[in-house]
Amino acid sequence: MVSLASLTLRASLLPRAAFASLKPRNPTQPNPSLRLVRRTLASLSSSASSNDFTHVIIGGGVVGLAVSRHLAKHRAGSTLLLERHNAVGTETSSRNSEVIHNGAYYPPGSLKTRLCIKGRRLLYEYCEKHRVEFRKTGKWIVAQTPAQFSALEGVYNHGTSHGIPLRWLSVSETSTREPAIRCEAGALESPETGIIDSHSYMQSLLGSFTEAGGDIALGCNVTGVEKLSGGGYKLRTTTGGEEMEITADVVINAAGLGAVKVGNMILPKEQHRKLYYAKGTYYVPLNKPPKVSTLIYPAPVPGAGGLGTHLTMDLGGNLRFGPDVEWVDREDDLIATEKNMVAAKEAIRSYLPGIGDLRPDYCGMRPKLQPRGGVAGVDFWIKKEEGQEAWVNLLGIESPGLTSSLAIAEYVDELLYK
Numbered sequence: 509m510v511s512l513a514s515l516t517l518r519a520s521l522l523p524r525a526a527f528a529s530l531k532p533r534n535p536t537q538p539n540p541s542l543r544l545v546r547r548t549l550a551s552l553s554s555s556a557s558s559n560d561f562t563h564v565i566i567g568g569g570v571v572g573l574a575v576s577r578h579l580a581k582h583r584a585g586s587t588l589l590l591e592r593h594n595a596v597g598t599e600t601s602s603r604n605s606e607v608i609h610n611g612a613y614y615p616p617g618s619l620k621t622r623l624c625i626k627g628r629r630l631l632y633e634y635c636e637k638h639r640v641e642f643r644k645t646g647k648w649i650v651a652q653t654p655a656q657f658s659a660l661e662g663v664y665n666h667g668t669s670h671g672i673p674l675r676w677l678s679v680s681e682t683s684t685r686e687p688a689i690r691c692e693a694g695a696l697e698s699p700e701t702g703i704i705d706s707h708s709y710m711q712s713l714l715g716s717f718t719e720a721g722g723d724i725a726l727g728c729n730v731t732g733v734e735k736l737s738g739g740g741y742k743l744r745t746t747t748g749g750e751e752m753e754i755t756a757d758v759v760i761n762a763a764g765l766g767a768v769k770v771g772n773m774i775l776p777k778e779q780h781r782k783l784y785y786a787k788g789t790y791y792v793p794l795n796k797p798p799k800v801s802t803l804i805y806p807a808p809v810p811g812a813g814g815l816g817t818h819l820t821m822d823l824g825g826n827l828r829f830g831p832d833v834e835w836v837d838r839e840d841d842l843i844a845t846e847k848n849m850v851a852a853k854e855a856i857r858s859y860l861p862g863i864g865d866l867r868p869d870y871c872g873m874r875p876k877l878q879p880r881g882g883v884a885g886v887d888f889w890i891k892k893e894e895g896q897e898a899w900v901n902l903l904g905i906e907s908p909g910l911t912s913s914l915a916i917a918e919y920v921d922e923l924l925y926k
């Protein structure tokens with residue numbers, strides 16, 4: 509077992525990319541701001557803490573980065589981000605549609621609705637301020653049948669009741685503005701929807717986090733947890749094959765596809781949860797596709813597990829289609845294959861009849877808290893578990909987690925400190 513003190517010495521021996529400035533708190537030189545945090549955390553711990561860090565965040569995806577940055581910037585004490593890979597944002601956060609959603613799809617009263625709407629506003633402000641590239645492309649949800657049109661009415665009523673700007677488009681307006689798009693029953697336009705360079709966004713969050721004094725340990729896998737009698741938690745980790753222990757006053761579990769496994773480490777066996785996986789494959793055109801400049805989504809199908817095989821584009825204007833939905837057994841089933849391409853092409857052809865041949869491009873994995881056919885629209889799980897006042901679990905952070913990331917960070921802060 510390696511102690512935290514020796515860890516800092518060893519840090520210089522590790523490749524810089526794999527381990528960035530892990531600084532333990534020095535108990536012989538109490539930090540005034542730390543005392544403040546201890547006071548704030550008085551309800552969490554009755555005695556003064558001797559833990560290594562005030563906050564430890566497990567998982568360096570977009571959500572863990574946003575939470576880490578927020579706590580490092582706005583709360584006193586030390587903040588450490590642990591990520592099992594040698595770089596941040598290599599899992600679900602880099603395998604998505606990069607769409608800044610409007611929030612109109614999700615159930616009334618849900619965290620998804622609330623955090624997406626707030627997160628969208630915060631994200632656009634963040635991109636402007638920190639020069640992260642984005643574009644408000646707008647988005648259409650298109651209906652081909654009266655039944656699909658009714659589904660759009662549900663989105664419209666829900667969205668407008670939450671102040672989300674939405675506008676009906678007639679069939680003739682759609683054919684004038686996007687001649688390549690088939691729309692037989694009408695469309696709903698969301699002018700506030702956009703696209704973002706998610707990689708630049710995550711790099712920006714990481715820069716802002718370290719500037720605020722946060723520390724990050726890459727290549728550091730959390731393998732076990734013990735609740736400490738004096739307050740806080742001891743995390744067992746492995747880095748480069750070596751075991752280490754890190755203690756923290758507060759732990760935030762933002763481990764994405766690993767979050768249920770990590771969350772189970774603090775729960776009695778009978779309360780263990782199971783995660784389900786819905787793979788989404790993206791396809792790109794083999795030849796020059798018809799020209800389209802708006803994001804196009806099919807009408808939503810309740811309980812489908814996704815938003816339908818939609819048309820999005822990157823900031824260079826290159827079209828991509830997906831993700832489709834395929835329930836799989838493993839989180840690492842991430843090879844894009846042609847297996848479901850015929851069905852995907854059929855779905856795309858319903859709104860883009862001129863689409864030519866496609867090839868599979870990449871996949872993402874949705875962390876689902878319910879199996880196929882389970883409760884439709886299940887919400888984000890962002891909670892302190894019973895009896896775990898200093899531990900926040902973030903489970904099932906599927907779409908719109910990217911859009912919601914900055915609002916999730918504020919929500920976690922509220923759960924801990926307000």
Ligand SMILES: Cc1cc2nc3c(=O)[nH]c(=O)nc-3n(C[C@H](O)[C@H](O)[C@H](O)COP(=O)(O)OP(=O)(O)OC[C@H]3O[C@@H](n4cnc5c(N)ncnc54)[C@H](O)[C@@H]3O)c2cc1C
Binds near residue numbers: 601
């Ligand atoms: C196909 C698809 C399309 C999507 N499209 C959109 C979209 O257009 N817009 C939108 O808003 N959202 C979208 N999302 C959702 C969005 O991508 C996710 O909500 C978001 O990326 C989740 O971020 P995260 O940080 O929670 O998880 P992740 O990105 O998975 O990060 C979790 C991190 O935790 C680390 N980790 C796991 N276990 C451990 C451990 N034991 N120890 C240390 N580290 C660990 C992992 O290595 C990983 O880096 C989409 C999702 C999918 C799957």
